Amino acid sequence: MLVARIFPKDSGPYERCRTALSKIGELLDKFAVIRLFVIWSLTVTGTTLASGLDDRFLYWDWSTWTSGLLRLMISSLLFIIVLHPKSLWIAGSKRLNESGFAVHCALALLFIMIGGIGYVNDWDRFLLNTLPYIVGFAAGLLVFQFTLVLDDIKGEWNVEHWDNKFMFLGLSCLLFGLAVIFGIYFDDPILSTVSMVNLPFSLVAMVFTNHVRHLQRARFYPLFIFSLFLCVRAPWFLIPLAVLFFTFRIINYFRYGIVHPSFGVDFDEASHYV
Secondary structure, eight states: OHHHHHSOTTSHHHHHHHHHHHHHHHHHHHTTGGGHHHHHHHHHHHHHHHHHHHOTTOOSOOTTHHHHHHHHHHHHHIIIIIITTTTOOOBTTBOOOHHHHHHHHHHHHHHHHHHHTTTOSOHHHHHHHHHHHHHHHHHHHHHTTSOEEEETTTTEEEESOOTTHHHHHHHHHHHHHHHHHHHHHTTOHHHHHHHHHHHHHHHHHHHSOOOHHHHHHHHHHHHHHHHHHHHHHOGGGHHHHHHHHHHHHHHHHHHHSSOOSOSSSSHHHHGGGO
16 A cells, blocks of 8 residues: 555654544544445445436446435435434344344335436336345345454454354345346346355355354455445446545554455455555
8 A cells, every 4th residue: 555655654744644544434434434334335326227228228327426425425414413323234243133124124215216216217116126135235234243343462363253154144145136137137237247246255154164254255345346236337436435445454554553354364465555
């Protein structure tokens, strides 16, 4: 990472920036801003789905960028002001029960609908085509039933517990498989392709030994892949994604001396990407 070369750890400029950016990082943690990756992706899903229903071959369309950014702002405010303070969206921070799982799927539908407002011509058709996305969302949500805890001293992630590993990850594989079938049936290339690519991450985490790296891949890469596929139809989404991604990388570097989020799945591996 370029910032790491400009501000080496333990240098004077690094220490001066660390105090200010640590405070910003604490504020971002307070409002769980990192979860906007999911919130934003769900919102843009509604926009690309509605546009795709009108034009199956829609590609690289910049025309929705102004209204799209407005929808991201609305979704962000809804999450930060309402959902997070009321603990209605806690995926990734602890294991969900049945009602919590249902609430998250309902909220995912809400964000998709926010993204579709103004673009949907036939709401019945839109909602019918949205349901397979909820199936795919549920498949990814099951992976987040295994919470990760950061060891600040060692700079390593650990899995809190692996209870019911085969049940959760096996069901995740099944739902990704269903999403593939639904995507083919509804002629939705984004849904079918993303689900097909993401299924092996849950499968590997289920079959192989309990290692945090398998779970990190199953949590990070499916969301990253899904977001990039959305950008095929809504390329403007790359800009807010990049801003959020690099903001957290820079702040976490000054807070903990690590590069996170990263395409490396642990900090020893991530060091190759600095």
